[in-house]
Amino acid sequence: MVNSEAVRTAVGIIGNVISFGLFMSPVPTFISIFKAKSVQNFRSDPYMATILNCGVWAFYGLPFVTKDNTLVITINGFGFFLEIFYALVFFIYSTWSKRRKIMLIFLGEMIFLALLVFLVMTFVHTPSRRKVIVGPICIFFNVLMYFAPLTVMRQVLRTKSVKYMPFLLSFANFANGIVWTTYALLKWDPFIVIPNGLGTLSGLLQLILYVVFYRTTNWDEDDEPANII
Template identity: 45%
Template sequence: MVDAQQVRTIVGVIGNVISFGLFLSPVPMFWRIIKKESVEEFQPYPYVFTVMNCMLWIFYGLPIVHKDSLLVTTINGVGLGIEAIYIGIFLYYCGDKKNFRRNIGLYLVAEIIGVVAVVLITLYAFKNYKTDFAKQTFVGVICDVFNIAMYASPCLVIKKVWTTKSVEYMPFWLSLISFLNAICWTAYSLLYKIDLYVLISNGLGTFLCAIQLAVYAKFYKSTPKGGSGKPSEIEISGTEKV
């Protein structure tokens, strides 16, 4: 008989597969950059931001912070490697864009310092606590802030959609996959042992993605056909959420 822990593992594996799809969603954009040998007007910052998110969730899923969350660590470890490749492509094809490489480098250094600080505070400031609750709270709240921000990022285009009555720049597939991803990880957080911090960010993420899909459904028919065909910056910045 399948118990709750086994069901949780199965749901977590499904969540890993969906999250992996989210990580790969920007591949067409990067293939375009490689073919044209130019980053054009695309921006690297969503991917730089995702590096921070992945590093934090990798740490959160380790047994020293949260037991029974190895699947959170594994998918974000894979995601970190994929994001590193994306950033490498940006750095290689950015040409002579002023301060481009320097800014990316500074952001990455700042993120590494930030994550190291979180790790050190977690390991040393909370080492005398008898339970892992304090560690989970400290790291989990920080992870949730970044995760919620990433779920909310496609909502930035809603005002434009509402004004123009057009979903030309609405990231439908990103919103749909994010919605499925959020539902899956919400279910994962509720099974066997409730993981409050995975639940908070993904529960709210489910709501935010549902809003995005509702707006898309409302204005899909009023969208002029034959748009420019150029993906919006928001649409091609789909990144992983856990």
């Protein structure tokens, strides 16, 4: 008989692989930005949201908050630093007004994360209580990460074009949500199930939009004035 913990570990490893793909999926977008030396009409919203999401989830996975979540720590630690790099690229190739917004958002995120870690570790003394506090915060920011592309989806509906909604990012979001929902169901963790279930829905909606508007997309059209955040 297959051990459920072994199955959960296997699913978690698959989740790490898919999450790695999710974090790397914007690479074609950033190649385009490097070539154009401009962020064009690509939006920084998903990357800024993911920085804080990865930070709180890496904290959640630490043994003094939850047990047996090493795979949660590793992938979110990697994602945290990679998304900071993506944000830096947006900062470099944006206008000054957009740079200021990116900088303010990033500083706000770092201050929030530092305060969260300090307050929880200082005033909450048991892992079970820390989990109850950090878990809902993780849900909030995970949902924010998954639904940050709503701004891009609104642009797709307005322009009937999916040129600036990368397919790989949408597909990786969908697959990532499914796998991590399965991981949490194998050893019930509502703090992982809830946001990733919603993330699966968000990814599915993006894929549906891609199918609907792919034919109406003019891939050679001139860019509209950039609207990043």
